[in-house]
Amino acid sequence: MAQDQTQDESPNPEQSEASETTNTPQEAGRRGGQLVSKKYGREFFQEIGKKGGSTTKQRHGADFYEKIGKKGGRATAKRHGKPFYHEIGKKGGHRVRELIERAKSQQVSETEKPEE
Numbered sequence: 107m108a109q110d111q112t113q114d115e116s117p118n119p120e121q122s123e124a125s126e127t128t129n130t131p132q133e134a135g136r137r138g139g140q141l142v143s144k145k146y147g148r149e150f151f152q153e154i155g156k157k158g159g160s161t162t163k164q165r166h167g168a169d170f171y172e173k174i175g176k177k178g179g180r181a182t183a184k185r186h187g188k189p190f191y192h193e194i195g196k197k198g199g200h201r202v203r204e205l206i207e208r209a210k211s212q213q214v215s216e217t218e219k220p221e222e
Contacts, residue, residue, distance in 0.1 A: 143151065162170065183191065
């Protein structure tokens with residue numbers, strides 16, 4: 107009976123679905139990351155990130171991060187221009203202001219709480 111099955115039938119529906127869509131390396135990487143995240147959780151990524159950062163610091167030194175940060179900043183400036191930095195600076199300033207106000211209001215509400 108196995109010979110009577112057509113080649114169009116796929117025993118695994120995920121395989122047939124995956125073969126119908128175009129897989130770019132970015133899409134495959136994103137899906138792989140989602141599966142790993144689902145399997146191991148957020149803490150797994152935090153742990154491997156810390157290990158990677160420590161290893162990089164040992165191999166290249168702390169100055170390496172400054173160098174790659176500047177390199178990334180130059181590339182971003184070239185790609186987006188000064189108006190981009192102006193806009194993200196304003197957004198960052200607004201966010202900081204919101205966080206400060208929230209912290210102040212929490213302090214006030216905590217000091218006004220009656221002790222139990």
